[in-house]
Amino acid sequence: MKRQALTAEDAENAEEQRRQESNHDSRLTTHDSRITLMTVRIQTSDFDVSTEITALRRNNPKIGAVASFIGVVRDVNDGGAVAEMTLEHYPGMTEKAIEEIIDQAKGRWQVLDALVIHRVGTLKPTDPIVLVVVTSGHRGDAFAACEFIMDYLKTRAPFWKKEQSGQGARWVEARATDDVAAERWR
Amino acid sequence: MVTILYFARLRESLGKGSEQITLPADVRDLEGLRALLVSRGGAWEQELAPSKPVRAAVNQAMAVGDMPVADGDEVAFFPPVTGG
Numbered sequence: 001m002k003r004q005a006l007t008a009e010d011a012e013n014a015e016e017q018r019r020q021e022s023n024h025d026s027r028l029t030t031h032d033s034r035i036t037l038m039t040v041r042i043q044t045s046d047f048d049v050s051t052e053i054t055a056l057r058r059n060n061p062k063i064g065a066v067a068s069f070i071g072v073v074r075d076v077n078d079g080g081a082v083a084e085m086t087l088e089h090y091p092g093m094t095e096k097a098i099e100e101i102i103d104q105a106k107g108r109w110q111v112l113d114a115l116v117i118h119r120v121g122t123l124k125p126t127d128p129i130v131l132v133v134v135t136s137g138h139r140g141d142a143f144a145a146c147e148f149i150m151d152y153l154k155t156r157a158p159f160w161k162k163e164q165s166g167q168g169a170r171w172v173e174a175r176a177t178d179d180v181a182a183e184r185w186r
Numbered sequence: 187m188v189t190i191l192y193f194a195r196l197r198e199s200l201g202k203g204s205e206q207i208t209l210p211a212d213v214r215d216l217e218g219l220r221a222l223l224v225s226r227g228g229a230w231e232q233e234l235a236p237s238k239p240v241r242a243a244v245n246q247a248m249a250v251g252d253m254p255v256a257d258g259d260e261v262a263f264f265p266p267v268t269g270g
Contacts (some may be wrong), residue, residue: 071270090193093247097248154269174269
């Protein structure tokens with residue numbers, strides 16, 4: 001495969017093609033004279049990974065790599081059983097914070113498009129909670145950007161988890177290991 | 187008027203998710219606003235004490251102590267985030 005650097009023109013062409021051929025809800029934003037593509041959704045409903053990735057990839061021949069991450073609710077946390085959890089967010093700021101994180105990822109790696117879906121409301125063990133998908137020309141950029149977005153989301157996007165167990169309800173405490181994970185990208 | 191929002195554990199402990207207040211003339215930044223709320227005593231003093239790991243945002247962007255707060259702003263106080 002011919003190696004090709006991403007230019008603003010490439011991104012613009014990709015966007016034009018997607019606008020003509022895709023009806024999904026990605027928005028076009030102009031930032032620092034770069035054309036950036038991203039989708040951020042906060043929702044109570046489940047998501048279908050295959051549908052989302054298909055929509056993100058649709059008719060874009062520039063994509064050589066797709067990296068995705070799915071976060072799932074576990075049945076145990078800090079040694080205690082978890083029956084269900086409720087997720088709260090800060091409508092407006094949460095979306096902005098995630099968009100800013102994606103923008104940073106786009107500034108550091110060659111990213112063609114990125115999608116973040118985060119669920120809120122009541123979730124049970126085995127339920128998917130978050131999906132991050134990054135498309136790029138090459139896998140190195142896709143892997144790194146996906147992991148970066150997730151690490152930053154954990155420490156910068158306003159979500160809060162409250163767990164319910166047989167012993168009652170408790171707000172989940174922030175983890176120092178998440179700060180360490182985010183710090184290593186500096 | 188300044189709109190103040192509280193989330194998660196703070197919202198429950200303080201018994202409200204939002205309020206609107208008129209800023210006293212001597213309150214000009216986030217630190218000043220937090221001190222004003224602490225002076226209410228009780229749960230306010232407990233939850234917002236300087237030793238507590240409270241995070242804040244001004245107009246939906248993360249902010250720290252010396253961030254100016256003025257009429258019309260939306261200020262939020264919340265615990266460290268735990269999403270993902």
